[in-house]
Amino acid sequence: MMMAVAVRLWSGALKISSRMSLPSCSQHRSLSTGLRLLPRPRPFPLLIVTGGCYLGYQQYKRWGQQDKEAAPHLATPTQVALYRTVPTRLVSRTWGRLNRLDLPIWLRKPIYSLYIWTFGVNMQEAAVEDLHHYKNLGEFFRRRLKPAVRPVCAASCLTSPADGKILHFGRVKNSEVEQVKGVTYSLENFLGPQTKQSKDLSSSSFQDRLLLSPDSDLFHVVVYLAPGDYHCFHSPTDWKVELRRHFPGSLMSVNPGVARWVKELFCLNERVVLRGQWQHGFFSLTAVGATNVGSIRVYFDQELRTNTPRYSKGSFHDRSYVAMGDQVKPAAGKGGVALHKGEPVGEFNLGSTIVLLFEAPRDFTFSLQPGQRIRMGEGLGSL
Secondary structure, three states, X not given: OHHHHHHHHHHXXXXXXXXXXXXXXXXXXXXXXXXXXXXXXXXXXXXXXXXXXXXXHHHHHHHHOOOOOOOOOOOOHHHHHHHHHOOHHHHHHHHXXXXXXXXXXXXXXXXXXXXXXXXXXXXXXXXXXXXXXXXXXXXXXXXXXXXXXXXXXXXXXXXXXXXXEEEEEEEOEOOEEEEEOOEEEEHHHHHOOOOOOOOOXXXXXXXXXXXXXXXXXXXXXXXXXXXXXXXXXXXXXXXXXXXXXXXXXXXXXXXXXXHOOOOOHHHHEOEEEEEEEEXXXXXXXXXXXXXXXXXXXXXXXXXXXXXXXXXXXXXXXXXXXXXXXXXXXXXXXXXXXXXXXXXXXXXXXXXXXXEXXXXXXXXXEEOOOOOOEXXXXXXXXXX
């Protein structure tokens, strides 16, 4: 039976190939006036491919918008290992090179218009609305906004560092952080070992050793930046950055659907952790990389290089900003790099994720809803 099926398939393939190898006279006539070696464009396969890509993207969005109350179905270690074998770092570096290629002026508007339509970009907020102004995709992704469209909330002690969607927020419990509801990751794996040794390591947890006051708690909030969002991130409060820690790693997707599927996703992906102090104690801002987002830039740190082949996975690289004078930033003092609320800090090459971890008094309350859209400068909570 299998042989018969194979023979039928083989004979059918021969018929198809013979038809393709014998073009009609009209086809010969249509190609005789130009380049004889180029096949006639066939719009039907092009429409099939384009439509398939569009449907795939729509399914990707539906996956990220699935019911958040349903119990998450976690990937097995084998599935995660297989996912990590995909050369996402190489793909992301290739994508970064393509983003730097200047486009012909006549091609810029069609390409950018397609991106705007697909991801719902609001170009009326852009500082430069003329699409011909952006020489390449990278410039378009990192477009600046008009100053008035992102006012910084003065009434809130903590504001959103970026445009995006609130993936999760709350208190950190037992040194475990929720990346989405029901899926956690280790606080120590995410931040790495402490640089300052505590007096009593045996009787306190990693979380407790971060806190300066026994009357404080550790809080977290996760902001997911979609491809159509503004790609720069800003300082959410007045604070000082004392340490930059770069973790090379995988570049898996950080879409909410994937975050519900891969446990400790934020610990596996490449990320840049900025650690320091604010008025209530410990504070950190972490930029997490993703597929096609291997490039994470921090404006005041010119030494930072992400997604480069010379780094190995599983390691981390520190740079201290304490007592560096003006080598990093003119405003840097002996206590680190001083950042002010709303000040630009860095940018992604596309969309990704920002994770805030901070110490605050126990009466701190979030003014957020899970899954809500938020814009840079809007309040996250208050005391």
